Amino acid sequence: MTGTRRLTVAQALIAFLARQFTERDGVRHRLIKATWGIFGHGNVAGLGQALVEYPDLMPFHQGRNEQAMVHAAVGHARQSGRLSTHAVTTSIGPGATNLVTGAALATINRLPVLLLPGDTFATRPADPVLQQLEVPYAGDVSVNDCLRPVSRYFDRITRPEALVPAALAAMRVLTDPAETGAVTLALPQDVQTEAHDWPEDFFTERVWHIRRPAPDPAELGAAVRELRAARRPLIVAGGGVRHSGAEAALAAFAESTGIPVAVTQAGKGSLLHDHPRDLGGLGHTGTAAANELARTADLLLGIGTRWTDFTTASGTLFTAPGARFVNLNIAPFDAHKMSGTTLIADARTGLEALAEALPGHRVDESYAAACTTAKQQWELRVDEAYAAPDLSAAPTQTQVLGGLDSLLGPEDILINAAGSLPGDLHKLWRPRSHDQYHVEYGYSCMGYEIPAAIGVRLAAPARPVWALVGDGTYLMMPTELVTAVQLGLPIKVVVLQNHGYASIGGLSRSVGAEGFGTAYRFRAPDGTYTGDPLPVDLAANAASLGLRVLRATTVAELRTALATARAASEPTCVYVETAPDPGTGPGSVPPAEAWWDVPVAQTASRPEAVRAREEYERRVGGRRWALG
The missing domain is CATH 3.40.50.970 (Thiamin diphosphate (ThDP)-binding fold, Pyr/PP domains)
Structure with missing residues (x-):
C-alpha cells in the first residue's frame, strides 16, 4: 500500500x-x-x-x-x-x-x-x-x-x-x-x-x-535501391524533420549524396538558406529553382511531409515520366501517401540509416551543379524583390520583408499564418536558424500570430519574437496584446495595412469572382464595396491596448522603426501602410511557379469567370495521379 x-x-x-x-x-x-x-x-x-x-x-x-x-x-x-x-x-x-x-x-x-x-x-x-x-x-x-x-x-x-x-x-x-x-x-x-x-x-x-523508431530492414533496403537507381532525386523536407530535430542529419545526408533539398512550409528552416543543397520552398508558394527540379525529378524522397496540395501543386508538379516516391515518416498514415515506398521511422533515425546504407553514393556532378546554378539565380530574384531604390516611397509588402531580412539575426523568430504573407515568406525568406521560420500553414488560421508570439516568447524568453500580420488578421484577434502587456513580454508586432483581404482578393480575381467582398471599403452607390477605404486606425487600436506604436510611411521610416522595435524592452507595434505590388522589378514578389486547384464556376455569363474557367481546365488537365 x-x-x-x-x-x-x-x-x-x-x-x-x-x-x-x-x-x-x-x-x-x-x-x-x-x-x-x-x-x-x-x-x-x-x-x-x-x-x-x-x-x-x-x-x-x-x-x-x-x-x-x-x-x-x-x-x-x-x-x-x-x-x-x-x-x-x-x-x-x-x-x-x-x-x-x-x-x-x-x-x-x-x-x-x-x-x-x-x-x-x-x-x-x-x-x-x-x-x-x-x-x-x-x-x-x-x-x-x-x-x-x-x-x-x-x-x-x-x-x-x-x-x-x-x-x-x-x-x-x-x-x-x-x-x-x-x-x-x-x-x-x-x-x-x-x-x-x-x-x-x-x-x-x-x-x-519520446521514441525514435528505426526503419524496418526490408523497407530500408527498398528505399536504398530506389535511391541508387535515381538519376535526378529530390528531397522534400517537411515538418517532421524539425519535430525530430533531424536538421543536422539532413544536412549531412544532402552533403554526402549531393541530393538537393526543397522544403514545405512546415519544413522551412530544415536547411539554412546558405546551405549549398538548399533550394527553398516547394509547390504553389515555392521557388522557381525548387519547382523546376521537381518537374524533372525521377525520385522524390519525402521526409516528414504530409504531401499537401500546396506542396504537390494539387498533383500537377511531379510530372516526370515514371517519377517515384519514397516516404520517410514516423506516421504510417503519411508514409503511405503518393503510393510511395514506405520507410516508417523517426526522421533523424531514418536519415542516419539511409546514410549508413549508402556509403560513397552521390548524384552526378552535372546534376549537383545544375542545382547550385538554379539556387544562385533564384537568390538574384530575391535580391531584386527586396530592393527599395526609393527610400522616400511607401514600402511594398515585399520591401517590408526585405527590411526584416537585413535586420534579423539567427536569434530572431518570425511568426505568420495567413494572408499573402505565407506565400511571400515561403518564396523569399532566408532562415538563419532552424527555428527562425514559424509559419502555421497546416490550418493557416487568421489570428494565430499574436497569441503564438506570446507562447513562443514564453518558450524562448531571451529571443526577439516577431508577429507579422495583415490588417485582416489583426482584426480577427488583437485581444492577446493585452496579455503581452500584462506579462511584460516584448513581442514585436508588424501590422501591414492593405485595407482588406489582399491574398483572397487576388485569388478571387484569378478565379473569376472579381475580388468580391474582399476589400475593407464603404459601399458605393451601386451597393458594392468599392467606395473609399474604411477610416480604421489599427495603430491607435494597438496603442489603446497598451503597446508602444511606431508608424512608418516610407521605406526609410520603416527601417528605423524595425530597428527600434527590435531593441525595445516592451511590447511594440510597427504599423505600416503598404504600397501595391508593382508586378515587376524592385518590391514585387515573383509569381507562383506552380498551380493550386481552386475550382472555377463551370458555367457563368461574366467574361472574367469564363476566362478563368478556360485557364482552370487547361491546368487541371496536367494533374498526375500518384499510383506507383
Missing part, C-alpha cells in the same frame, strides 16, 4: 500534471509548463480553485480569448520541439466551443495541447442547466462533443475514478510523435469539485520517453 491523498478531482489533476515530464536523447522537459484560463461557472470552483490551491505546482496565465489561449499553447509547443506544451481551461458553453478552432489547428499541425473545458453536470440536478445543449435523442451530449473530431484523444470524466486512466491516456497521446495533437478532457462542473481518495502513486513523477 502506498497510501492515499484526499483531493478534489480538479486538485488531483493539477497535482498530476505538475509531475509529468518528457525525455528525448537523455534530456528531460516538463510536459505541461503552465495553464491558461478564462473562468466561468463551469470551471471557477473546480480548476480555478485548484490553481489557487497549488500556485507553486502550476504557473497560470490569464487569457482574453479562448481560441487565442490555444494558439499561445501551440506556439509554445512548436518552439519547444513538441517536448513541452500548455494546458487550457475554459467554462462550459461559449468558452468551450471557442476552443474548437485552436484544437483543429493543433491537431492538423501535429502539435500537442491539453484542453480542459468544463462540462454540464454529471449528476443532472436540473435539466436543462445554463448553457446546456439539449439533444432529444441523447442525454449525454454537450457542446464539448464538438471537440471530438478535432481532438486526437477525448474523454469526459463523469466519475472521479475515471480521471486516473483518462489522465494517463491523455499523456500517452500528447507525447506520441506520430499521434499527437489536441487532447480534450471534458470535466463536468460538479465532478471537478468532488473529493476522492487518490492513490499516492498517481502523483509520482512520470517520464514519458
